[in-house]
Amino acid sequence: MIGQEMQSELLRLATEARGRSYSPYSNYAVGAALLTKDGRVYQGCNIENASFTPTICAERTAFFKAVFDGVREFSAIAIIGSGDLPAFPCGVCRQVMSEFCDDEFVIITSNRDGSEVVTETLDQMMPHRFGPKDLL
Numbered sequence: 394m395i396g397q398e399m400q401s402e403l404l405r406l407a408t409e410a411r412g413r414s415y416s417p418y419s420n421y422a423v424g425a426a427l428l429t430k431d432g433r434v435y436q437g438c439n440i441e442n443a444s445f446t447p448t449i450c451a452e453r454t455a456f457f458k459a460v461f462d463g464v465r466e467f468s469a470i471a472i473i474g475s476g477d478l479p480a481f482p483c484g485v486c487r488q489v490m491s492e493f494c495d496d497e498f499v500i501i502t503s504n505r506d507g508s509e510v511v512t513e514t515l516d517q518m519m520p521h522r523f524g525p526k527d528l529l
Contacts, residue, residue, distance in 0.1 A: 395428070395469050395499055400512065403428060403471035404503055410436035410451065411473055417441060422475040425451035427459060430466035435459040452486040456493065469499035479504050479511045481518075490515055491524040 395403075403426045411424025416439055423439040437454030449457075452472060459467070470490070474480025479502035482490065490498060496516035503510045515522075 394497075394512075399428070399469070400471070400501055400510075402426075403434070403469060403501060404473060404507060404510070406434055406436055407451075407471040407473040407503070408507070410438045410455075411475065412438075414438040414451070414475075415440045418443065418445075420475075423451040423480050424473050425455045426471045427452075427455040427467060428469040429459060429464050430468050431464075433459075433464065435462075435464075450483060450486050452482050453489055456489050460493070465493060467494050467498060469501065471501040471503070473503040473505070473507070475505045477504055479509055481511075487515075487519045487522065491519065491522040 406426035407424040410426060411422045414422035416422045418441050425437045427435045435455045435458045437451040439451045441448045472480045472482060481502050494515050496514060498515040500518055501512045
């Protein structure tokens with residue numbers, strides 16, 4: 394697990410990233426802050442599209458930015474939405490996490506004002522996931 398200070402900083406950065414969301418159709422803004430194992434943080438926001446299919450979640454935006462930079466090892470991600478409930482990652486985002494993260498990867502989710510925070514490992518959130526190990 395990660396320390397409380399780091400969790401708070403990731404939630405702050407996720408809130409900052411949420412401010413860059415392009416979500417004119419759902420009006421549901423999401424921000425993410427992804428912590429790499431070497432201590433870097435990649436931010437992402439959801440970016441919607443009128444035809445919906447090209448829409449990308451905040452989590453995947455952060456992951457894809459990091460992977461583009463050559464990063465393949467991650468420690469944690471904080472996700473904050475604009476709703477009353479914590480913003481849990483969708484199935485597609487969980488699958489991307491399965492590609493790059495180990496069982497102990499930490500997922501921190503929060504509602505819009507930070508009053509409700511849920512922290513789980515990837516293994517807790519997705520115990521029977523399909524990943525690279527299944528192709529061996």
